[in-house]
Amino acid sequence: MTSLTERAEMHDNGTAPAAPAAPQYTAPPAGEPLPVFDFEDNEAYPTPEMVPVHIAWLRVRHDVRSVGKTDKHVEKDKNNRPYVKYNFRGVDAAINAFGPATLRHGVNVMAVDMTTNYRDTQSSRGNKMREATIVTTWQIMGPMGDSLPLLKSAGESLDSGDKGTAKAQSLALRALLFNTGMIPTGDPEPEATHVERGEAPTRSANDYRDEIVNPKTSAGRLEQISYELRNARMLHVLVTNEHGEEETLDALGMRHYNERTAQAGGES
Structure with a gap:
């Protein structure tokens, strides 16, 4: 081990050893699944490299690459036979894709603020529904503790029970991950739960x-x-x-x- 004075002299003489090269990140091949997280296997998810948040988020995007529309919205025809009306990318698809990638690169995605709005309405069949609209402010923090600028996304749902808020929150998260992650969307994506809106009842x-x-x-x-x-x-x-x-x-x-x-x- 050299002293500070010795290192300064070596630098002046041009004999100082070269700094070690930073480790290079190699993204997995397209289509190759990430390893399943095992809490007992620390080697599958080692301590993430300490890089700025914008680099860590870029690496997350490298890992995710694309998410297919594998979920199916099924309805029944006039003969009560089920058929697939459309395919979509649901909330679970977003979590399954981004969860392992954010864990691998030490990225945390946290909701820091939420604005909610509710109103009573009804479906086209006259069923009473509750509409929930949520605007969520998100913080994306990297392994070094720095963050991207605060981001917002909105989610909207119609529900006849008490699950409207949870659905809207999940949709806001899905919108954040797919939009901020720049994941290709292809055709316009209908929601998983499809309800045709009717006119809200007029008050007297x-x-x-x-x-x-x-x-x-x-x-x-x-x-x-x-x-x-x-x-x-x-x-x-x-x-x-x-x-x-x-x-x-x-x-x-x-x-x-x-x-x-x-x-x-x-x-x-």
Whole structure:
């Protein structure tokens, strides 16, 4: 082992040993499956090389290469015989492709923020459905702890039970992996769960009136109600207000909006 002074002299004399070459990464051949992860086999997934996150993510893309549309959406014809309506790449296909590759190269994909929105609707057959829309902010962190700029992706689902949020979250993750990974998509991809939308049930004028006069209805919600009434062309529908007098929904909403904003200003 040489001292700092000796190394400086060697450098000045041009006799310093060459720095060891960085190990070269070789991507697996196209189509070759990655090894199945075995928690007992540390050699299958050794400690990842400490490289910047953009290099690690590029290596993940090298490993994944492509994901085929192997999942099938099956429906039944008029004779109750099943048939494949279309093929698609589901959430499991994305996880199975990217999971081993991100583990191999020390890449973590984490959701750091999520914005949700829900509304009641119905299918074309009149079945009650719940629509969930989720916009997720993701952080992709490399083995050295550095991260790519925060990324966003959206997922949307319709469900008749309590699985709408989970479906939308999964679809947002699938969109992130396939789009950020630049995985070829080919033909437009329908969703795994295909539901034809029907028109959302129209609320009655009295229903809107009751919500407007309710003191718990916020000023922000009153603005949204005005937008809904405009789209439904119900602004000038007459209703009986809280004083027993006839008043249009537009005037009723505006009056209560002004009262609530004035009250909020006085309290502040």
